Amino acid sequence: MKIRLGVIGDEACIKIVEEISNEYPKFSIRYFTFNTREDTVSIIQAQEDETDMWLLLEPCAYLYVKEWGGSRKPLFHIPYRGASLFKTLCEIFYNANLAIQDISFDTVPYNDIKRGLAEMNIQCGDTIFVNDFCVQTPVNEVFQYHYDLWKNSKTKAAVTCIDKVKDMLKEAGVPVYRVLPVRLSIRSMFYNMLREFDLQIVKDAQITVQVFEFCILTDDEKVYSTDEIYNEEIKLTQKLIAYAKKVRGSLKSVGQGKFFVFTTRGLLKYITDNFSAIPQIEEFEASEHKLIACGIGIGLSAYEAEFNATTALRNAKRYEKGTWMIVFDDKTITGPLGKKEQLTYSHFSDELQSISYKTSISVATLSKIVGIMEKKKSDTISAQDLAQYMHILPRSARRIIARLEECGIAIEAGEENPNPRGRPRKLYCMKLGQA
Missing domain, CATH: 3.40.50 (Rossmann fold)
Incomplete structure (x- = not known):
């Protein structure tokens, strides 16, 4: 199988890459020229499904695409230094x-x-x-x-x-x-892309577990017999078996509305659009059983993947019904999938452990705040915005900020007035990455 590589650059750079590319028969390469940085995004959007990875030959175009962040495929560039x-x-x-x-x-x-x-x-x-x-x-x-x-x-x-x-x-x-890329740098980049592709194949084969929790008893007013409950479980199991076949996985029911699907990372990555959206699943949409939450766990072993999936489910249940969350093998957490507030954060950080000890705020909460600031691409935030991202009440967000302010980690940095008729909101500069 050939690696489908999309190369975006100007004619001078593309000419140099073409001279080298014949040495790498594993690649099937398509070349695209652009006039403005914005063109690179249009090219990627149009060709994303026909490409396995991208090589951008002009630094400004690469930086623009990285900041856009809309590509699901690996991005490479050749540094114009050295x-x-x-x-x-x-x-x-x-x-x-x-x-x-x-x-x-x-x-x-x-x-x-x-x-x-x-x-x-x-x-x-x-x-x-x-x-x-x-x-x-x-x-x-x-x-x-x-x-x-x-x-x-x-x-x-x-x-x-x-x-x-x-x-x-x-x-x-x-x-x-x-400044043009030299042939040595191009050869080195082709080698790196080959390695990345091989690593991705290994990664995509990682064991992945999904744990779904459903509400079996759909009518709270009705009294169910054991036979009726069993019948509802059978109907739901049949739908989940059909779903498991789609992701080439196997299904295991553990009772009380919980079902585990064992599959691979690559297939889950595909149906969730690179872990960024909840897939449209026909079996679930047609079901009268309500999904409470879904947790996805990725691990180096079946045990680790199952443990991470259970952790992800526990985190997903803190949000609204139907939420999906993921815990990766490096213990980073992503979710809620498909929501504006989707974040990626980690529970493991010596620095955050130290701040947690000083403020009595959990590392999980501090990690979420770091993820929020990275998503906002800003170091300032209001209590209202923090509450919205974390799905908590504004008074709870103000309480968190107050504790951080006492330790010099949150510093008042001005005000904003999103509504001219409303009261101005205080903005706080978060120094979590510098504590």
């Missing part, structure tokens, strides 16, 4: 005879350039012109950075990793050099 940067600098020093202070850079981090120059025994002092590129930086702004330095005679040339910036600078008359 050998790629050295090759460009050697070309400049040999052909143009310029000093490092005569050049402006973008995309490559300042410290990487400093380290690279130190390895080449080049004294650069503190004057290196580097654009602090981030994924939100418009291409025009990167161009303007280089152009202004050159126009004001502070530099004599520009080094860029962005093809469009190179074209704009060239048109403006600025001497420009493009």
Whole structure:
């Protein structure tokens, strides 16, 4: 079976990859060019089901896709540092005879350039012109950075990793050099992708257990005989057998509305859209029996997977009915699946254990707060937002924040007013990652 690889880049980068790709017959490669960073997302959305992994050849496109976070397939990129940067600098020093202070850079981090120059025994002092590129930086702004330095005679040339910036600078008359991936880096990346694919096959074969808990007695007002209860269990079991066949698993009933399905990680990953959604299951939709919750456990053994599934079920039951949660083999927890509040967090952290001891807040709760802040991509939050994400009352969220505030972990950082007619909400800066 060939690995379906999607490669996104500009024509210059793609040409270099094409020269190397013949050495790797395990890959079936499709190439895509783009004009803007936004194009990369459109390409991935259109081709996601036809691809096993993605290789993005331009750093800004890779960062944009990573921040978008919508791809379910492994993403790879070739860093434009090390050998790629050295090759460009050697070309400049040999052909143009310029000093490092005569050049402006973008995309490559300042410290990487400093380290690279130190390895080449080049004294650069503190004057290196580097654009602090981030994924939100418009291409025009990167161009303007280089152009202004050159126009004001502070530099004599520009080094860029962005093809469009190179074209704009060239048109403006600025001497420009493009950092391109070197063949050694490309070969190394192909090797890494092969390893990742092999590891993924092993991972997808991991034992996975689902534990479902149903409400067998659908009418609280009715008095059921033992025969009627048994009959309801049989009807539900038949539907779960049909579901187990779909995920190529086996079913085990343990009574009291609990059923275990043993399958593999790869199949569960597929039906849950890479552990991000509750699947549409025909057997459940047609059932009059209400699903209380579902826990998914992944482990290195059947025992570990079953234990993790039970833990996931216990966590899922803290939310509304029908919630799905997952506990992975590294003890991270994800859920509720398919909800806006879906988080990934871990119970295991020495730092959080220390904070838990000081605040009397459980590690599980602290882990959830860390997951919420990462999901929000912010270090500030209001008590109302915390309550919404954690499915608790606002007064409970305020109580948690108050305890963190006493220990200097939550710091009041201003106010927000989402409703002009309402009272402003206090914002708190969380220092959980720095405690």
